[in-house]
Amino acid sequence: MAASVRAPAPAADGAACREFLDALSAFARLHAVKMYRVSVPLPEAVPVLPCLDHEAKLHEGIPPHAAAYIEDIDGGGLHEVVCVPSRRRIEVDVVSTAGEHTEASHARLVERLRRRFPGRRIVIHGSSWLRGDRRVVRACRARVPLREILTGRDFPGLYRAVDELRVISSVMEKQSRVASWSVRTVTGPLLALGGFLSYQVLDLLIGRIGSTAVQGLQYLIVGLLGAVFLYLGLKAVHLTEVSGRIWKRSAEYQSILRDRERLASAEPARLREQLAGAVTRRAEETAGVRR
CATH class of the missing domain: 1.10.287 (Helix Hairpins)
Known part of the structure; x- marks a missing residue:
């Protein structure tokens, strides 16, 4: 009897997504992560949110995955990449980051993904006229670019644009x-x-x-x-x-x-705690030397 093939358990999905995100850090900067029915431990400095596009689907047959907004370290282009462990697939969504990267940056990203993940299929999700992708992109970019959402510091102005x-x-x-x-x-x-x-x-x-x-x-x-x-x-x-x-x-x-x-x-408080800890350790070391 042939062995049955089962989909990876949620824990395995999370580990595979974490491995994928760690591999991306070699050539890209991680800005935000969207998760769908998967738990991935991440650094505290990375925003994490649910994958709204797939949570709102009419049907629920979407495999667990993690999507990340990344910035190409070499060229500064923004990209969205998705890891789908159960299907051994990596998706590159060019719609959500339209206007935020060049063709050369996109080609470089795809080539790097193919080299680093030879056992996975790379799928490119382009714009769809039927779904109105271009109209959505134009409407969103007219109010606020994605780059400002990920890196901008004018939070009141950004909130107004989102409103x-x-x-x-x-x-x-x-x-x-x-x-x-x-x-x-x-x-x-x-x-x-x-x-x-x-x-x-x-x-x-x-x-x-x-x-x-x-x-x-x-x-x-x-x-x-x-x-x-x-x-x-x-x-x-x-x-x-x-x-x-x-x-x-x-x-x-x-x-x-x-x-x-x-x-x-939270960053200033964390820095103050680190500074206070360093001062305390220094004082203890000095007191020990004097004794």
Whole structure:
């Protein structure tokens, strides 16, 4: 009987993700980590937040993983890389860091990942027109660049920018509701009216162009009306998707800022403790020498 293959346990997933993040430190600076159903011990100075994109998925069949925002030490480009241990896969998301790195920096990152992790598959996640990736990126970068979220020190200004993103997402969501309800309200009556008029008017042309041509025109008119309303309905759904993704991006940014602000406020206290400890040790050493 062939041995069954089981997915790694959560502890094994966490260890694999930690090994991956440690390997990244050889050529990149770790700025923030997003975790999905995995626990990874990290240095205290790194902001940690849940992976909102996958927590909000319609289905739950997403394997545990850890995603990291990293900065290329050589070129300064920002990248998002994802470690999926159970599938032995490393993903590079170019959408979340669009505009924050060059093509050369991206190519260098992919090459380094392939050299350091030869047993894992490298997957590049590009932008999707259907999901509105470019619109999300433009809306977010117009308010605040990702680099400022990860490295900026003007926390009040950054919080204001994130709040503006939330307002934009709320307005988009409300507009999508208006469009959706408008389409639902008028689609049925207008389709019925268009079908009735097309059949009544075009029937007068049967003697000139024939019944087959008239029937084809009737089907074409009703089909075009249906296609127009379907397009408007899909645009409303698309706007809802975009607004939700902008809201998730703003929530992610806010979580990073809160963690960074907490770490920044704790830094002076930690330095004071270290300094006090050093002074105490020095005093004890001096007292010992005198004795």
